[in-house]
Amino acid sequence: MAIMPRTILAIESSCDDTSASVVVEGAIASLIISSQADHNTWGGVVPELASRAHVTAIAPVIREAIAKGNASWSDLVAVAVTTEPGLVGSLLVGVNAAKGIAVSLGIPLIAVNHIEAHLLSVLIDQPDAEFPYLGMVVSGGHTLLYNVKAPGEYQLLGATRDDAAGEAFDKGAKLLGLGYPGGPAIDRLAADGNPSAHRFPRGLIKDSRNDFSFSGLKTSLRYFLRDHYPDALPTGTELADICASYQEAIVDTLAGTAFRVAADLGLKRLAVVGGVAANSRLRAVFAARAEEKGLALYSVRPIHGTDNAAMIGIVGWHKFLNGVVSPLTVTARSAMIRAERKGKGGDADAPASRTRIPEPDADIE
Numbered sequence: 001m002a003i004m005p006r007t008i009l010a011i012e013s014s015c016d017d018t019s020a021s022v023v024v025e026g027a028i029a030s031l032i033i034s035s036q037a038d039h040n041t042w043g044g045v046v047p048e049l050a051s052r053a054h055v056t057a058i059a060p061v062i063r064e065a066i067a068k069g070n071a072s073w074s075d076l077v078a079v080a081v082t083t084e085p086g087l088v089g090s091l092l093v094g095v096n097a098a099k100g101i102a103v104s105l106g107i108p109l110i111a112v113n114h115i116e117a118h119l120l121s122v123l124i125d126q127p128d129a130e131f132p133y134l135g136m137v138v139s140g141g142h143t144l145l146y147n148v149k150a151p152g153e154y155q156l157l158g159a160t161r162d163d164a165a166g167e168a169f170d171k172g173a174k175l176l177g178l179g180y181p182g183g184p185a186i187d188r189l190a191a192d193g194n195p196s197a198h199r200f201p202r203g204l205i206k207d208s209r210n211d212f213s214f215s216g217l218k219t220s221l222r223y224f225l226r227d228h229y230p231d232a233l234p235t236g237t238e239l240a241d242i243c244a245s246y247q248e249a250i251v252d253t254l255a256g257t258a259f260r261v262a263a264d265l266g267l268k269r270l271a272v273v274g275g276v277a278a279n280s281r282l283r284a285v286f287a288a289r290a291e292e293k294g295l296a297l298y299s300v301r302p303i304h305g306t307d308n309a310a311m312i313g314i315v316g317w318h319k320f321l322n323g324v325v326s327p328l329t330v331t332a333r334s335a336m337i338r339a340e341r342k343g344k345g346g347d348a349d350a351p352a353s354r355t356r357i358p359e360p361d362a363d364i365e
């Protein structure tokens with residue numbers, strides 16, 4: 001008797017992207033992402049608008065993922081969905097859609113942590129990636145460093161104390177009048193600029209070797225603009241130089257910490273994931289330093305770096321193989337970081353904590 005390939009539907013709606021993916025035997029058969037444009041006018045994601053847009057997009061996105069993945073509803077053996085962390089009103093749209101599908105098809109629901117999905121997203125493009133690796137999540141909401149020991153086993157090593165790396169790009173771009181999201185705009189303009197034209201502060205923290213801080217950088221750009229461009233914002237070469245220098249401060253901070261922590265822990269592999277991983281300067285600097293230091297660098301294609309359901313499907317597949325399913329009472333929650341760390345500032349030389357991203361419980365919030 002022919003063995004049917006096992007097909008999972010994965011759903012992601014934690015922020016402002018509605019996404020669904022069909023994963024067959026751990027391989028991505030389809031990935032649909034519908035991004036919300038409405039937030040551009042507001043300079044950031046407006047939670048109420050985001051949840052409403054998910055409600056509109058969710059069903060067509062799921063249908064399209066099923067169709068493009070050449071799947072039919074009866075093929076599905078499980079439905080995986082992001083339950084945390086994220087905007088609760090956004091998450092609930094995906095969670096409820098997933099529940100409806102699980103109930104009507106009588107298949108298991110698998111709750112997935114969004115950060116865990118980013119950490120394992122490298123497996124989409126590099127299925128043979130080896131563990132352990134240092135995982136750096138750099139997105140609009142997070143700047144996190146984890147020791148990824150194995151699927152399901154993570155140790156939090158460092159995090160931002162204030163703004164996330166993507167937020168630093170977005171807020172810097174806003175000060176420069178470049179609109180939202182600002183990362184791609186700064187990246188583009190910086191290509192013609194001199195990264196050494198100005199020296200912006202590196203986001204290092206005195207009492208921690210592993211944490212990041214980006215709020216000082218943004219403030220220094222504000223003062224720089226106030227002092228040098230009191231009447232009109234910079235344009236042309238001046239704007240390009242400022243973008244390149246500002247971007248350099250972010251990339252240099254991220255690379256400095258990531259490579260030092262990898263060396264401290266003796267980790268030979270490094271994965272950079274999340275929306276900011278698309279940054280061209282970041283990619284170039286990380287590739288050069290990884291080669292120089294003999295580290296394997298795992299990266300994601302931009303479509304898999306930004307929020308997407310394929311990465312949810314990868315985690316869902318691992319959980320499915322391990323028989324980890326969730327109760328139908330599971331809910332959504334906004335918790336930023338569930339994993340705890342030991343030692344002040346999560347220093348690499350602190351006693352190792354074997355931290356797992358726990359299973360979402362049914363009875364919280």
Ligand code: KG4
Pocket residue numbers: 015138139140141142165166167169170181182183184187274275276277278279280305306307
């Ligand atoms: O992972 P993501 O799509 O969503 C979150 O979970 O936040 O990340 C979005 C962030 C935004 O802050 C955006 O400005 C940034 O990623 N980003 C970039 C680039 N592309 C996206 N930042 C720098 N350079 C880029 N090329």
Ligand code: ZN
Pocket residue numbers: 114118139274306307
């Ligand atoms: Zn994300």
